[in-house]
Amino acid sequence: MKLFAPAYYQKFACIADRCQHTCxxxxxxxxxxxxxxxxxxxxxxxxxxxxxxxxxxxxxxxxxxxxxxxxxxxxxxxxxxxxxxxxxxxxxxxxxHPRFYHDTPYGREVGIGMACEEAARLILSSDDYQSIVAIDEIDGDAEVADFDPLPYRAHIYALLSDASRPYSERLHSLYDTYGISPTIHSDEEWRKTFASLEYLDDSHRAMFSSYTSTLSAPIESAQTLERALAYFIFRHCSDVCDKEDFLAALGFCLLCERLLATLASVYGTENIITVARIVSEELEYSEDNTEAIKWEFYP
Ligand code: SF4
Structure with a gap:
């Protein structure tokens, strides 16, 4: 079967002794x-x-x-x-590490996880997230459910990358089209959820307590937020068993994006790669945390 990856994947190489947050x-x-x-x-x-x-x-x-x-x-x-x-x-x-894999009806996909600082730099500086290319032919068969999430992913990417509209408008149209948004709970309720999660570094609990869905992130961070959201969707919405699971995964991605937007406002756009790496390592690299948040989005 074919192995696919986002176009930026092939530029990845571990920076070893130059890495500040080694895995x-x-x-x-x-x-x-x-x-x-x-x-x-x-x-x-x-x-x-x-x-x-x-x-x-x-x-x-x-x-x-x-x-x-x-x-x-x-x-x-x-x-x-x-x-x-x-x-x-x-x-x-x-x-x-930091590669992850999932199967789709068209073959296997591989990506790089944003908890790695070099992966975060590449993901957030590459404008070609829509370009998923065949990079190899590998043994085995894809193991997939009947539900095919890739047409939805392609639709979301088309919506998200429509540069003729401001980023906030694209985001809201995504909320409306899929009927899912972080505003299913109040900011206070999400802050309580974040406080109840497990953390690799406990100081991040206080960091995430600033969460709000309404704070507008600096305009210059819009492109980075768009790429981060596209990455979360590639990772979490491509490997789901049915539409409900897809929507819960999308809710998780949208919440991660709003948390990142909050942190970009609080810590400054110049630190957005650092805070994106932290959101990734604390939320999506903990299966328990990912599941706890996804659970909130199930109907
Ligand atoms: S976090 Fe990434 S760049 Fe750093 S040592 Fe690990 S694989 Fe290499």
């Missing part, structure tokens, strides 16, 4: 079975250091150090597994 800090990295077998068969010095760094309770994973860093991250921010053994020895999560 090798704060996340528990699970190790897949194939890689566990490779590590077990690796008897050189570094292989032994890998073996003692693994916690095998429940799903095997690397034991983070006292500063919550991956034990294989060196002082320069480089991966010692790559330096000592080569990229072939990375576990699947490290090899794939």
């Amino acid at each position: 090798c800090v704060g996340w528990e990295i699970d190790i897949d079975n194939d890689t566990m077998q490779k590590y077990a068969a690796c008897h050189d010095n570094y292989g032994k250091r890998i073996q003692v760094s693994i916690d095998e309770v429940d799903t095997p994973h690397f034991r983070l150090d006292v500063n919550e860093r991956c034990p294989h991250l060196d002082d320069r921010g480089l991966c010692k597994i790559i330096l000592n053994l080569g990229e072939d020895y990375l576990c699947e999560i490290c090899r794939e």
